Amino acid sequence: MTRTVFIETQGCQMNEADSELMLGLLAREGFAPTPDPNVADLLILNTCQIREMASDKAFSQLGRWGKLKKQRPEVKIAMAGCVAQQVGNTVFERMPYVDMVYGTQNIHDLPRLVRQVFDENDHHVIALDKQKEASTFDYFEDVTQVRQNRGTSAWVTIIEGCNYFCTYCVVPYTRGRQISRKPQSILDEVKRLAEGGVKEVTLLGQTVDAYGQDFNDLRYDLADLFHAVHAVDGIERIRFMTSHPLDLSDRMIEAIAELPKLMEQIHIPMQSGDDAVLKRMRRGYTSDDYYRLTDKIHDRIPNVAITGDYIVGFPGESEEAFLNSVYSVSRAGLYLGNTAAYSARLQTPAAIWEERYADQAIPQSVKEERLQILNEAIRKQAMAHNTPMVGQVQNVLVEGQSKRNPQRLMGRNRQNKVINFDIPDGIDQASLVNSLVDVQVTEAYPFSLLATLL
Numbered sequence: 001m002t003r004t005v006f007i008e009t010q011g012c013q014m015n016e017a018d019s020e021l022m023l024g025l026l027a028r029e030g031f032a033p034t035p036d037p038n039v040a041d042l043l044i045l046n047t048c049q050i051r052e053m054a055s056d057k058a059f060s061q062l063g064r065w066g067k068l069k070k071q072r073p074e075v076k077i078a079m080a081g082c083v084a085q086q087v088g089n090t091v092f093e094r095m096p097y098v099d100m101v102y103g104t105q106n107i108h109d110l111p112r113l114v115r116q117v118f119d120e121n122d123h124h125v126i127a128l129d130k131q132k133e134a135s136t137f138d139y140f141e142d143v144t145q146v147r148q149n150r151g152t153s154a155w156v157t158i159i160e161g162c163n164y165f166c167t168y169c170v171v172p173y174t175r176g177r178q179i180s181r182k183p184q185s186i187l188d189e190v191k192r193l194a195e196g197g198v199k200e201v202t203l204l205g206q207t208v209d210a211y212g213q214d215f216n217d218l219r220y221d222l223a224d225l226f227h228a229v230h231a232v233d234g235i236e237r238i239r240f241m242t243s244h245p246l247d248l249s250d251r252m253i254e255a256i257a258e259l260p261k262l263m264e265q266i267h268i269p270m271q272s273g274d275d276a277v278l279k280r281m282r283r284g285y286t287s288d289d290y291y292r293l294t295d296k297i298h299d300r301i302p303n304v305a306i307t308g309d310y311i312v313g314f315p316g317e318s319e320e321a322f323l324n325s326v327y328s329v330s331r332a333g334l335y336l337g338n339t340a341a342y343s344a345r346l347q348t349p350a351a352i353w354e355e356r357y358a359d360q361a362i363p364q365s366v367k368e369e370r371l372q373i374l375n376e377a378i379r380k381q382a383m384a385h386n387t388p389m390v391g392q393v394q395n396v397l398v399e400g401q402s403k404r405n406p407q408r409l410m411g412r413n414r415q416n417k418v419i420n421f422d423i424p425d426g427i428d429q430a431s432l433v434n435s436l437v438d439v440q441v442t443e444a445y446p447f448s449l450l451a452t453l454l
């Protein structure tokens with residue numbers, strides 16, 4: 001009997017990849033995905049703690065689904081992901097209509113949990129381990145993920161968890177210690193993707209460049225994996241994220257410079273340009289260490305786009321410290337940066353400090369102002385990168401229609417810059433999707449480029 005499942009994914013790409021695996025596991029249990037929660041037999045909320053107010057948003061969504069369950073009592077509701085990992089079975093006290101809760105370490109238990117709930121009519125089933133022994137993906141090497149709206153590109157998780165324990169971050173508490181997926185499991189997935197027509201893969205992990213450090217019986221790192229994925233026929237482009245500055249080795253930089261399928265784009269969060277703040281964040285490097293790394297990358301890969309992440313308003317961040325972050329954008333030659341105002345996450349040391357040293361907390365209004373200043377510095381930097389590209393020819397992987405103008409197509413160049421482009425009359429848009437084409441840039445904006453098809 002075929003049942004249907006609706007899954008809502010909050011937050012990061014790691015969660016998106018987990019949701020695709022959940023759908024793959026559920027397909028084996030006879031579940032087909034549906035885009036409509038009103039008709040689904042199973043509703044799964046895959047939560048994320050990275051964003052602010054994550055648990056409030058999660059509980060609001062579960063509340064809406066609770067109303068739905070009043071009309072259709074047979075529907076089953078599941079809470080998964082990082083918030084589930086943190087709140088555990090208190091969900092059942094607060095929302096008794098939730099049927100199952102499973103954490104980030106228990107995705108492989110989903111088939112068992114679903115059978116309990118649907119076939120044995122169990123209620124309030126829970127699976128919340130703190131640390132599993134193998135990568136989620138190694139439990140089911142032959143499972144085929146159900147890709148959602150991904151078009152031409154696919155995310156491939158290669159490492160889960162993190163060993164760093166930065167003081168503001170919940171990942172090590174919710175996703176556990178780092179576990180690398182076996183190379184063969186990754187290559188099998190990449191080959192399946194290539195056979196299905198996927199041209200671009202993004203190798204994913206919280207600290208993707210730490211890949212392989214936890215193997216006991218194998219010396220194999222991200223550079224080795226780059227070479228292996230590069231050899232897969234049909235794959236044209238390889239990306240990877242997110243890198244930690246301490247793990248990005250010379251071998252990896254060399255592989256990116258040498259292998260034509262490796263895209264010239266590296267995402268390396270700096271988080272702060274100030275050494276005192278970096279120390280309190282427990283990032284393990286100084287601003288000079290970061291600049292040495294970005295200088296080396298710029299020297300070896302001249303047309304690289306380095307992108308980063310920043311947190312502003314970390315407890316105790318002085319005006320001078322904040323200005324060091326602003327300075328770092330141009331000093332490191334970043335192309336783009338994601339920015340966020342600091343907000344405390346449950347369990348983290350920084351949240352405990354903020355409570356203990358309330359006088360060091362940065363007022364929300366100051367955080368907002370700093371965010372604006374930093375965003376403006378990044379916008380200017382992006383514009384400085386994009387302006388000289390007018391007139392240049394760029395190779396683009398076409399993803400589909402442009403969001404703002406459906407007459408145009410949209411794709412990304414090797415540096416992952418968004419390029420919207422016009423096509424001559426008479427060319428069928430659909431025939432170009434998922435192909436690599438050359439376009440000539442006509443106009444530059446901070447976060448995109450305009451071009452015409454050659």
Ligand code: SF4
Nearest residue numbers: 162164165166169171
């Ligand atoms: S390295 Fe990244 S994922 Fe790991 S603790 Fe630090 S911020 Fe979190």
